[in-house]
Amino acid sequence: MNSKGFDYTALTIVIIGAINWGLIGFFNFNLVSFLFGQTGWISRIIYAIVGLCGIYLVSAYGRITDMGHQSV
Template identity: 55%
Template sequence: MKTLDYIILVLIIVGAVNWGLIGFFQFDLVRVIFGNMSLFSRIIYAVVGLSGLYAISYFGRIRSTM
């Protein structure tokens, strides 16, 4: 489970950096690398979004360790 948590965390960081680039510079790195809403770029966005939803479970685990 710990490995999955690290993978999810990396995906969330990638998504956050991409959103930061969009917000500050109007530069979408995923679009530049994989194309404008190509199948692969949509998969990347979906996986990052699902990672964010999974990360909600971190709150419950943090609370249970305190």
């Protein structure tokens, strides 16, 4: 998978995580726990993946800044 594809995949996962947090905040409904169980290891893996994708996307700030300084 190329870098751009990985960026889009990570962004999609983080957006899904953000939607889950919105559901928790507005409706006290945790979609991940609903789908995969509240104490299961699968839920922990999903939360870890969302967190890792969020950390990875911090690097997007540097890539976006670099794109603005490229010469034409």
